[in-house]
Amino acid sequence: MSFLNHNGRTICYRLLGDSEKPLLVLAHPLGxxxxxxxxxxxxxxGKFRVLAWDLxxxxxxxxxxxxxxxxTPDDLAQEALTLAQVAGAKAFHFTGTSIGGVIGQQLVxxxxxxxxxxxxxxTGAIIGTVEAWNLRASNVRGKGLAAMAGEIVPRWFGPxxxxxxxxxxxxxKVxxxxxxxxxxxxxxxxxxxxxxxxKLKDRNVPILLLGGSEDAATPPESLKALAQFSHSPDPLILEGIGHVPSIECPALLADLLLKHLG
Known part of the structure; x- marks a missing residue:
């Protein structure tokens, strides 16, 4: 792991692989x-230099x-851009899940x-409702993440x-x-x-959208709507997979990503 001081905070990141390869920046889900x-x-x-960081x-x-x-989404996008500068990359590939996908939309x-x-x-152009997110924020402040993890974590994965x-x-949960x-x-x-x-109509960035058939947080409909808003191809929906395909089917996700970027 490496650390960077940025706007009064410390960011933990990893920068792995050959500096001669194109940079791929990865952004993880909330929690x-x-x-x-x-x-x-x-x-x-095998194909990329990879940079990942903790939100x-x-x-x-x-x-x-x-x-x-x-x-704001721009605060998080600036973290990605700053880390890419550390890696010496003027331009990079980006992959993000859930809130990571929101960061990606800000970058696009x-x-x-x-x-x-x-x-x-x-992910989605909008995720959930203002009321639901404000309620969760209030509950987290009142109860703490440790008390809420047992309720939230099972929602991340398929049956x-x-x-x-x-x-x-x-x-x-830990x-x-x-x-x-x-x-x-x-x-x-x-x-x-x-x-x-x-905000995505005039984008000039190739976009690949993926989702899980069992994702309750950002169901396939969210990805389909995002495809329309961004004028992107229809999303690939992975059967039986929930909210975090990088954990449930990492080999499949890596294969799809490499084919898209190859």
Missing amino acids: MTQGVWDDMLPALL PGHGASSAWPEGAGKI SEYSDNLISATLTN AACKEQTALLDGW IMGRGDDHSYALLCEMLGKADFRE
């Missing part, structure tokens, strides 16, 4: 860490400072010159994974419970406000 990509790295590093208050990245105001809409391609999985891989769920409540709540509020429906 998780850059570890969601680990099982894909052997396949990806504010997640993993080993420091929390969003008290009194620093709200978190405002920083397309920095992108070679964008792969957005299990087969929930039934057959109980240790997987238990492990991610990881989520160690996150920073304040940062997580701010990110919830950000997601409630994020709306890219009118």
Whole structure:
């Protein structure tokens, strides 16, 4: 792992692979860490230099400072751009899941010159409702992530994974419970406000959209709507998969990604 001081915070990131290869930047879902990509790295590093990082208050990245105001999609996009500069890349491929896909939409809409391609999985131009996200933010502030992880984590995975891989769920409950409540709540509020429906029409970045048939948070309809808003091909929907395909089917996701970028 490596660390970077950025706008008064410490960002934890990993930069792996040959510097002569094109850069692929990976953004993880809310409540998780850059570890969601680990099982894909052997396949990806054959073709790319890979950069992944932990979002504010997640993993080993420091929390969003008290009194620093709200978190915006542009704040997170700036983290990606800054890290790409550290890697020496003027332009890069981007892959993001869930809130990572929101970061990708911000990059597509405002920083397309920095992108070679964008792969957005299990996300949407809007995700959920303002009311639902504000309620979760309030609950996190009141109860804490450790108390809520048991309720939230099972929603990330499809029925087969929930039934057959109980240790997987238990492990991610531990990881989520160690996150920073304040940062997580701010990110919830950000997601409630994020709306890219009118921001992606004139994009000039090739976009691949993927989702899971069993994803309750961002169901296939969310990806289909995003395809229309961004004038992208219809999304690929992975049968039996939930919200985090990089964990449930890493080999398949890596294969689809390499074919798209190859």
